[in-house]
Amino acid sequence: MPVNLNPPVAAQLLPVAGVSLGIAEANIKRENRRDLLVIQLCDGARVAGVFTKNRFCAAPVIVAKEHLDKADGIRALVVNTGNANAGTGEQGLQDARSTCAALAGLLGCKSTQILPFSTGVIMEILPVAKIAAGLPAAVANMSSDNWFYASQAIMTTDIVAKAISKQVVVDGVTVTITGIAKGSGMIHPNMATMLGYIATDAGIAQPLLQELVTQVANRSFNCITVDGDTSTNDALMLIATGKSALPEVTVAGSHAYGILLEAITEVAIFLAQAIVRDGEGATKFITVVVEGGRDEDECKKIGYAIAHSPLVKTAFFASDPNLGRILAAIGYAGVDDLDVAALQLYLDDVLVAENGGRAATYQEEDGQRVMQQSDITIRVVLNRGHVNATLWTCDFSYDYVKINASYRS
Amino acid sequence: MPVNLNPPVAAQLLPVAGVSLGIAEANIKRENRRDLLVIQLCDGARVAGVFTKNRFCAAPVIVAKEHLDKADGIRALVVNTGNANAGTGEQGLQDARSTCAALAGLLGCKSTQILPFSTGVIMEILPVAKIAAGLPAAVANMSSDNWFYASQAIMTTDIVAKAISKQVVVDGVTVTITGIAKGSGMIHPNMATMLGYIATDAGIAQPLLQELVTQVANRSFNCITVDGDTSTNDALMLIATGKSALPEVTVAGSHAYGILLEAITEVAIFLAQAIVRDGEGATKFITVVVEGGRDEDECKKIGYAIAHSPLVKTAFFASDPNLGRILAAIGYAGVDDLDVAALQLYLDDVLVAENGGRAATYQEEDGQRVMQQSDITIRVVLNRGHVNATLWTCDFSYDYVKINASYRS
Numbered sequence A, B: 001m002p003v004n005l006n007p008p009v010a011a012q013l014l015p016v017a018g019v020s021l022g023i024a025e026a027n028i029k030r031e032n033r034r035d036l037l038v039i040q041l042c043d044g045a046r047v048a049g050v051f052t053k054n055r056f057c058a059a060p061v062i063v064a065k066e067h068l069d070k071a072d073g074i075r076a077l078v079v080n081t082g083n084a085n086a087g088t089g090e091q092g093l094q095d096a097r098s099t100c101a102a103l104a105g106l107l108g109c110k111s112t113q114i115l116p117f118s119t120g121v122i123m124e125i126l127p128v129a130k131i132a133a134g135l136p137a138a139v140a141n142m143s144s145d146n147w148f149y150a151s152q153a154i155m156t157t158d159i160v161a162k163a164i165s166k167q168v169v170v171d172g173v174t175v176t177i178t179g180i181a182k183g184s185g186m187i188h189p190n191m192a193t194m195l196g197y198i199a200t201d202a203g204i205a206q207p208l209l210q211e212l213v214t215q216v217a218n219r220s221f222n223c224i225t226v227d228g229d230t231s232t233n234d235a236l237m238l239i240a241t242g243k244s245a246l247p248e249v250t251v252a253g254s255h256a257y258g259i260l261l262e263a264i265t266e267v268a269i270f271l272a273q274a275i276v277r278d279g280e281g282a283t284k285f286i287t288v289v290v291e292g293g294r295d296e297d298e299c300k301k302i303g304y305a306i307a308h309s310p311l312v313k314t315a316f317f318a319s320d321p322n323l324g325r326i327l328a329a330i331g332y333a334g335v336d337d338l339d340v341a342a343l344q345l346y347l348d349d350v351l352v353a354e355n356g357g358r359a360a361t362y363q364e365e366d367g368q369r370v371m372q373q374s375d376i377t378i379r380v381v382l383n384r385g386h387v388n389a390t391l392w393t394c395d396f397s398y399d400y401v402k403i404n405a406s407y408r409s
Helices: A059-070 A089-107 A128-140 A147-153 A208-218 A255-277 A296-308 A310-317 A324-331 A364-371 A398-405 B059-070 B089-107 B128-140 B147-153 B208-218 B255-277 B296-308 B310-317 B324-331 B364-371 B398-405
Strands: A019-025 A034-041 A046-051 A076-081 A114-119 A162-170 A173-182 A195-200 A235-240 A285-293 A344-347 A350-354 A375-381 A387-394 B019-025 B034-041 B046-051 B076-081 B114-119 B162-170 B173-182 B195-200 B235-240 B285-293 B344-347 B350-354 B375-381 B387-394
Touching: A019 A128, A019 A147, A034 A128, A034 A147, A046 A059, A046 A208, A059 A089, A059 A114, A076 A089, A076 A128, A076 A195, A089 A114, A089 A128, A147 A162, A147 A173, A162 A255, A173 A255, A195 A255, A208 A235, A208 A255, A255 A285, A255 A387, A285 A296, A296 A310, A296 A324, A296 A375, A296 A387, A310 A324, A310 B398, A324 A344, A324 A375, A344 A364, A350 A364, A398 B310, A398 B398, B019 B128, B019 B147, B034 B128, B034 B147, B046 B059, B046 B208, B059 B089, B059 B114, B076 B089, B076 B128, B076 B195, B089 B114, B089 B128, B147 B162, B147 B173, B162 B255, B173 B255, B195 B255, B208 B235, B208 B255, B255 B285, B255 B387, B285 B296, B296 B310, B296 B324, B296 B375, B296 B387, B310 B324, B324 B344, B324 B375, B344 B364, B350 B364
Parallel strands: A076 A114, A195 A235, A285 A375, B076 B114, B195 B235, B285 B375
Antiparallel strands: A019 A034, A034 A076, A046 A235, A162 A173, A173 A195, A285 A387, A344 A350, A344 A375, B019 B034, B034 B076, B046 B235, B162 B173, B173 B195, B285 B387, B344 B350, B344 B375
């Protein structure tokens, strides 16, 4: 079960002026499942995004990037689950384009004004006819109050839907931000089988919106890992409709930009952490903090070495303070001149290791106490600089293997 | 159970002139277990080794390197299981030195002529008194016929002991090579919780012996991975006693060197593969071949991305040809200019993917057939150069989690 993560409450998800959402059953992989989502945007809405860096990126990722580059003004996003349209070659590109064309026909816009997204099994041909057949129902379903159902429609192996709203006052104007995300496996920095859609009614100019979404991703979705696998399909999209009374934000250093950056990042961190809390088979949510490094690169190297280690992750699953495994991971992280005798390792508030070994004050029962918690912080203090990094991950359980050994069946 | 790996047969393990081995019960972690091994060498025997690159390397690794650097002539190696003496700081160094001193006292040599090795739990203090108390029995047990028992004494979570002998004729002289190894988890390139000891009665000069063991490791132990964790304690030691009639080998390019390199590499590959076949929870032995790369680095990057992917490994456990997961791993391996449309992916003889997607000829039942096997080869043909690399790994099962969630209890 997800670790300290409640499902969203429909009434707490706020509409974003200029955005409406329609859901339908397209029977893509299974019958009787809402597996198709259309997000329609008002005229003048702006969209920016960050995508997977996987070289085998999926066809919809390629097409979405092309369409964003055209800058024709995006009018809608279409998302299907049940099939990732990845590893599908030339046919996959045609299928992603056909999906856009079908929706463009219904909405009376150009194909290039549609962004396609897919998630699900890789290397199977996208059933475009089913999607095209489902689109009219999705369009007919369109409402600004559908965020809750949209968050459910994009789930794959997720147990709990992920959605949140936040309001913030900028220069006297109340601005709304609502976001949804999906993903629970194949989660790694530079995106994951992770789809995230965040919309605000603030107006934010291009290319500032692109800069904003990149900053947001680097502090949220790019700081999580479940299993180290980077998906072919990941995307985080940020929509700014400009429907609020706030004047369009055009300068990165402005007061309004700063408030929006913090608020949108907060929404994104909630969604990113929710993905880890719902990580496949997760029983513990682990925050890895690496402090006092010379640069972000070495902090992240050490953080990811810990967060990816199957030995560390299984020890946390067992609630076993086998903390030498964390030391081993720090040691092989690839920071060649690391002085292991100079660092401290903490488990929450408990000093575990210093001077290259077990801390004199460390008692096994203190480690055991922290390991019983469902939220745990591993803190490594390197004492060689002033840079910090924080990552979020989960443990590694029988259920991870079970879910991934049977995902297709 | 280990994948296609039989236990060694005592009668097939050949003594190596100049090497004798003694085993004892020292009650290090448990009672009634042979957990202490002494390997005594004749005068004039030479030793070289490669060690873990983990910055948190264990105390015995540090001391063994120091003693090798002294070049006083190594007279014995001492190996304990049950405790890794890693993450033990200054106390750990003292303990490793005390162990050497105790054995040196019994053998009448200097401490610096002893190499210490430990394997087992990290971050617990080595019970030196127990080891010192066990050493006389190990010395009394000394015999050149003890390779079989030695291979058993160094096991930790291993299910099957790993040992092999080989004879080869060099310039008319029969040379014997016998090797043992242990390890089944925390296995990664640049060594693993892996200890390997290979001895030959050939004479090989220093520093040529060091060059030889490095070449051997790069083609064997540095090509395996179980879980991507690199241990604090790994070591591969190569002993050349010079007791055969073969003149000492002094030149890397010589005929004798070439024959010995191949024969010792063959022994090392057997032992390295045995470690993977006995990988924690393994049900399948997977060979990953990456062909047609521009350099070894990119071939290994792609090979390890596949071999480390929990999603790929769980799919193999499930015998599910969910081969898109392999494409995803190739895509995120970090080869930035990789043209995914130019490569082919094979599962044994079955062409699975080409032109960026599923091969037109690929039938799911062909993939299914190969996935039922216990030995499987994944072959990636990059078509961008002439360099190849081969790695060996195993799948990821419930039992991996079970073993590592309960190792200390």
